[in-house]
Amino acid sequence: MLVIIVPGGVMTEKSIxxxxxxxxxxxxxxxxxxxxxxxxxxxxxxxxxESCLFYLANDRNPRFAPAYKVQRTLGTIYxxxxxxxxxxxxxxxxxxxxxxxxxxxxxxxxxxxxxIASMISLVRTICYSQGLVPEGLARTLPNYEKFGNxxxxxxxxxxxxxxxxxxxxxxYVKGVTIPLDVAGxxxxxxxxxxxxxxxxxxxxxxxxxxxxxxxxxxxPTSGWDSTNLAMFAGANELAGTVADRMYKKALELGVExxxxxxxxxxxxxxxxxxxxxxxxxxxxxxVPVVHSVQLFYEYLRDGKIQIDPAKxxxxxxxxxxxxxxSRNAGLWEQGREILKFVCNDFRDMSPNRxxxxxxxxxxxxxxxxxxxxxxxxxxxxxxxxQIRKTGAKIVVTPCHNCYDQLNDLNKExxxxxxxxxxxxxxxxxxxxxxxxxxDSAGDERQEG
Amino acid sequence: MNWDYAYDFLLSRGTWxxxxxxxxxLIVRCxxxxxxSLERDRIVYNHVKWSWAIRxxxxxxxxxxxxSWRQQPLFSIAVFVFHVTFIFVPLFLSAHxxxxxxxxxxxxxxMNDKLADTLTIAFMVSALVLxxxxxxxxxxxxxxxxxxxxxxxxxxxxxxxxxxxxxxxxPYKPTMVVHLLSAEILLxxxxxxxxxxxxLYFFTRAxxxxxxxxxxxxxxx
Amino acid sequence: MRCPVCGHNIESGKSFCRRCAWxxxxxxxxxxxxxxxxxEIARRNWENLERCIxxxxxxDIRKEHKILFCTDLxxxxxxAFKAAVNLARERDAELIIFHVLESRHRYSxxxxxxxGETWATKEVFDRLKKSLxxxxxxxxxxxxxxxxRIEARSGxxxxxxxxxARKEKVDMIVMGPYSIRDPKNGFDxxxxxxxETAEKVSLRAPCPVAIVTKPDQKLSLEQGA
Numbered sequence: 001m002l003v004i005i006v007p008g009g010v011m012t013e014k015s016i017x018x019x020x021x022x023x024x025x026x027x028x029x030x031x032x033x034x035x036x037x038x039x040x041x042x043x044x045x046x047x048x049x050e051s052c053l054f055y056l057a058n059d060r061n062p063r064f065a066p067a068y069k070v071q072r073t074l075g076t077i078y079x080x081x082x083x084x085x086x087x088x089x090x091x092x093x094x095x096x097x098x099x100x101x102x103x104x105x106x107x108x109x110x111x112x113x114x115x116i117a118s119m120i121s122l123v124r125t126i127c128y129s130q131g132l133v134p135e136g137l138a139r140t141l142p143n144y145e146k147f148g149n150x151x152x153x154x155x156x157x158x159x160x161x162x163x164x165x166x167x168x169x170x171x172y173v174k175g176v177t178i179p180l181d182v183a184g185x186x187x188x189x190x191x192x193x194x195x196x197x198x199x200x201x202x203x204x205x206x207x208x209x210x211x212x213x214x215x216x217x218x219x220p221t222s223g224w225d226s227t228n229l230a231m232f233a234g235a236n237e238l239a240g241t242v243a244d245r246m247y248k249k250a251l252e253l254g255v256e257x258x259x260x261x262x263x264x265x266x267x268x269x270x271x272x273x274x275x276x277x278x279x280x281x282x283x284x285x286x287v288p289v290v291h292s293v294q295l296f297y298e299y300l301r302d303g304k305i306q307i308d309p310a311k312x313x314x315x316x317x318x319x320x321x322x323x324x325x326s327r328n329a330g331l332w333e334q335g336r337e338i339l340k341f342v343c344n345d346f347r348d349m350s351p352n353r354x355x356x357x358x359x360x361x362x363x364x365x366x367x368x369x370x371x372x373x374x375x376x377x378x379x380x381x382x383x384x385x386q387i388r389k390t391g392a393k394i395v396v397t398p399c400h401n402c403y404d405q406l407n408d409l410n411k412e413x414x415x416x417x418x419x420x421x422x423x424x425x426x427x428x429x430x431x432x433x434x435x436x437x438x439d440s441a442g443d444e445r446q447e448g
Numbered sequence: 449m450n451w452d453y454a455y456d457f458l459l460s461r462g463t464w465x466x467x468x469x470x471x472x473x474l475i476v477r478c479x480x481x482x483x484x485s486l487e488r489d490r491i492v493y494n495h496v497k498w499s500w501a502i503r504x505x506x507x508x509x510x511x512x513x514x515x516s517w518r519q520q521p522l523f524s525i526a527v528f529v530f531h532v533t534f535i536f537v538p539l540f541l542s543a544h545x546x547x548x549x550x551x552x553x554x555x556x557x558x559m560n561d562k563l564a565d566t567l568t569i570a571f572m573v574s575a576l577v578l579x580x581x582x583x584x585x586x587x588x589x590x591x592x593x594x595x596x597x598x599x600x601x602x603x604x605x606x607x608x609x610x611x612x613x614x615x616x617x618x619p620y621k622p623t624m625v626v627h628l629l630s631a632e633i634l635l636x637x638x639x640x641x642x643x644x645x646x647x648l649y650f651f652t653r654a655x656x657x658x659x660x661x662x663x664x665x666x667x668x669x
Numbered sequence: 670m671r672c673p674v675c676g677h678n679i680e681s682g683k684s685f686c687r688r689c690a691w692x693x694x695x696x697x698x699x700x701x702x703x704x705x706x707x708x709e710i711a712r713r714n715w716e717n718l719e720r721c722i723x724x725x726x727x728x729d730i731r732k733e734h735k736i737l738f739c740t741d742l743x744x745x746x747x748x749a750f751k752a753a754v755n756l757a758r759e760r761d762a763e764l765i766i767f768h769v770l771e772s773r774h775r776y777s778x779x780x781x782x783x784x785g786e787t788w789a790t791k792e793v794f795d796r797l798k799k800s801l802x803x804x805x806x807x808x809x810x811x812x813x814x815x816x817x818r819i820e821a822r823s824g825x826x827x828x829x830x831x832x833x834a835r836k837e838k839v840d841m842i843v844m845g846p847y848s849i850r851d852p853k854n855g856f857d858x859x860x861x862x863x864x865e866t867a868e869k870v871s872l873r874a875p876c877p878v879a880i881v882t883k884p885d886q887k888l889s890l891e892q893g894a
Contacts, residue, residue: 041649044596113668
């Protein structure tokens with residue numbers, strides 16, 4: 001018997017009450033031209049199978065072909081008009097979260113361009129409406145409502161951490177600040193709460209980079225969380241609120257653009273899905289959204305940040321394209337251009353750019369935590385092999401999610417690489433101009 | 449069973465009915481989908497960029513034009529031959545043109561029979577490749593339903609029977625009746641099955657062009 | 670008479686103020702204006718000085734010493750606990766016993782406990798606090814410690830320790846060397862090694878960090894720190 005743990009207890013097929021009315025309502029609301037067409041014209045040619053990392057990682061088991069996953073779940077639900085059994089719903093749960101990272105790669109490999117990721121997202125929404133959500137995602141949802149971010153970071157904690165990081169960053173760059181809630185700044189820098197909780201140095205590094213580049217930026221004290229796990233949990237309404245909170249704050253502060261930290265799904269949420277979830281009819285965010293990989297590239301291109309030639313990296317470096325930054329936001333050259341400035345031996349993975357495989361940790365997989373860990377690491381086999389083939393010693397990725405997954409893969413598959421974010425890379429190699437050098441010799445301090 | 453009667457019926461009324469259902473069905477389906485899309489699929493109209501849509505369509509029409517095609521070259525070429533001959537042969541076959549001529553007094557350019565023969569053989573070969581692939585490749589076999597096989601056979605049947613009839617192999621009249629019948633069933637089935645992709649293909653691909661290209665600046669081929 | 674600078678009562682027969690050391694006698698050839706100027710400067714200086722002293726005194730009174738003892742739940746920090754207890758007793762300080770449940774995935778709320786990976790729920794914390802209380806209260810020998818607080822958080826240990834130290838403005842962090850990689854093999858106290866947490870904390874902490882590796886190591890806080 002399948003057992004699913006959700007907040008509030010263990011769910012077995014007996015305890016699930018299928019609310020057919022609710023499922024029908026969701027089905028009807030989404031039964032547009034696209035889904036009708038997609039479900040009916042899929043010719044089951046199997047081209048999508050080769051594109052899917054789950055299929056490749058699971059020894060080409062046809063059960064993992066994207067077309068099957070969608071026909072088995074959404075196709076069947078539509079066929080049965082929502083009248084499904086609890087057992088079936090649990091299977092949907094398993095497929096929608098455990099066998100798809102909604103990376104959208106299959107859409108590029110389908111002759112009809114069927115958007116399977118969207119349909120899997122719809123399956124997630126249906127499961128969510130029946131109370132079936134992976135615990136890891138479900139736990140973040142009340143945090144979004146209560147604290148405005150997924151990790152229950154309080155406003156005080158955010159401010160305190162910023163102060164702490166300013167103190168630390170001042171050892172490297174003089175006059176570094178983290179401006180909070182500054183109206184009229186150029187960029188509103190929105191972050192991943194995990195930076196506050198687990199990687200505060202990330203904030204410090206951002207502050208150093210922005211200070212050296214002379215950027216006008218600010219971190220808002222509300223609406224600062226650019227992540228959107230509600231989107232991956234299928235909680236569309238909440239996901240809309242989360243995205244809208246950020247837009248509203250940006251409008252209130254009157255900033256030029258929202259700057260997204262090195263996070264993949266934050267870009268997808270803020271730039272692409274968010275406007276629809278939040279109910280903007282034209283589907284565009286009310287404030288332009290910029291990903292930091294783009295901004296960092298501009299800094300290097302325009303010479304606002306200069307790389308110390310002596311610090312250029314000789315070790316072989318490869319670049320992991322996060323699905324939600326490269327394929328789903330069209331920003332793959334920027335990362336590579338940055339690497340051209342910083343390292344001498346760049347080796348691309350194959351496939352790369354928008355064809356790149358998901359690391360296996362996307363689509364909410366990492367926050368889903370332990371219960372899905374085994375599958376996540378198995379799915380990452382494709383990525384691990386890709387990395388090993390390049391022979392790189394350093395893997396650069398502008399996505400927190402990839403960062404965590406790659407670190408796990410590194411241990412699991414014994415890759416012997418170091419995973420580095422772009423900020424780390426820039427801070428380690430950039431030239432701090434003389435007028436920004438700290439006066440004392442405090443810069444002898446070494447990173448641990 | 450009177451073969452002549454069946455043949456006449458299929459040729460006269462059958463053609464009208466099947467073409468009527470075929471064309472009307474497709475039109476109604478498209479209009480219906482358009483109507484539904486206005487409210488529920490705003491996303492289609494929000495990011496329109498025609499240059500992306502056209503490339504999205506074209507690169508997938510050309511054999512080996514997309515990365516996905518290049519990964520399976522034999523399939524790509526077979527699909528291309530299958531589709532091109534499927535449209536080209538019935539439209540420009542001289543025997544069919546004679547029928548157009550006698551019915552409406554208009555006719556298209558018609559090709560010589562030798563070319564038609566070659567193309568028909570090419571079609572049958574490509575259909576066999578598709579069938580073989582469906583059976584031989586585990587992931588495709590796993591995905592396929594009986595209906596997929598039926599549709600493939602239904603697509604091939606008019607060509608096979610037409611080929612047999614032209615070369616006078618087997619009983620002529622029953623073959624011709626099967627030829628007409630299968631072709632007309634095929635026409636009727638098209639609007640209501642996955643074969644509607646003959647029209648819908650352009651819409652879904654255009655949408656993908658908007659969605660990936662217009663919106664995300666990512667090529668989808 | 671009263672001192673013109675600090676207002677202290679100057680005993681008769683004295684030529685200077687015992688509090689602010691102002692000489693009440695005027696130098697013979699000093700003009701009136703110079704004297705007044707000197708007096709003005711002395712007054713201003715005294716004001717500033719007084720403010721400093723008062724603040725410092727007030728702070729000294731207000732500020733209770735706090736000692737943050739960080740435990741890794743293994744015997745390796747027992748010596749550190751003993752030292753922390755002694756120090757707390759000696760300085761009449763509040764002892765905060767602090768443990769961080771480590772998150773393995775920096776993205777999810779899951780933490781590592783003795784039972785394996787689990788979610789950081791209230792029950793987990795309650796259980797942890799209870800076992801911390803049982804364990805450490807039993808370990809205190811002799812006189813009781815004035816004030817003890819037991820706290821737990823989840824996250825990356827060194828980050829949470831520093832966050833706590835900053836928030837509470839503690840006077841000292843006391844911890845063991847934290848180098849257990851494999852808890853099953855036990856801990857070789859004979860060869861203590863610097864663990865990652867101890868290293869990061871000692872590098873980045875806002876206050877002194879004491880890493881205690883031997884049973885007889887004693888700590889002290891500077892008077893009035």
